[in-house]
Amino acid sequence: MNYACPHCGVNLRFKGPIRRPYPGECKFLPTRTYFLCRACETVIVPNGHSVEGSKVIMLPMLIVFAMLQPEFWRWIPATAKNSVAVGLSIIFVACVAYFCWQFHSQTKTWPRWRVANEQELVQLNLKPD
Ligand SMILES: [Zn+2]
Numbered sequence: 001m002n003y004a005c006p007h008c009g010v011n012l013r014f015k016g017p018i019r020r021p022y023p024g025e026c027k028f029l030p031t032r033t034y035f036l037c038r039a040c041e042t043v044i045v046p047n048g049h050s051v052e053g054s055k056v057i058m059l060p061m062l063i064v065f066a067m068l069q070p071e072f073w074r075w076i077p078a079t080a081k082n083s084v085a086v087g088l089s090i091i092f093v094a095c096v097a098y099f100c101w102q103f104h105s106q107t108k109t110w111p112r113w114r115v116a117n118e119q120e121l122v123q124l125n126l127k128p129d
Helices: 058-068 070-072 080-108 119-122
Strands: 018-021 033-036 043-046 113-115
Touching: 043 119, 058 070, 080 119
Parallel strands: none
Antiparallel strands: 018 033, 033 043, 043 113
8 A cells, every 4th residue: 555645756655644623613532634745735625445345355254253153053954063163264264365455456456546536626615616
């Protein structure tokens, strides 16, 4: 992931951008905030990658929730319980590993931030329309 500011190129990975409340929001614990670059104060917005919205991570979560339910184990024969537990654990690890690999390989050079467009600036009352 490339954490550089899209306008000036300063790395925002560790300190991150400045967070400001939306116009009209309470200064203390606002519900909506926007981001400014620390160096050039350009309004920037998070640039999400499609992998971040991926549903691949749902299957391992479903497996964990199923395995935590006593009802799930009730309808599995006693002799097969160990193999089912091992099988589901392998599927769980494979799904998580696949997700991590996909995330790591596809977002290596992906920019974390992009400059806010006209519509987003108008929404913030930062630019007269
Ligand atoms: Zn900047």
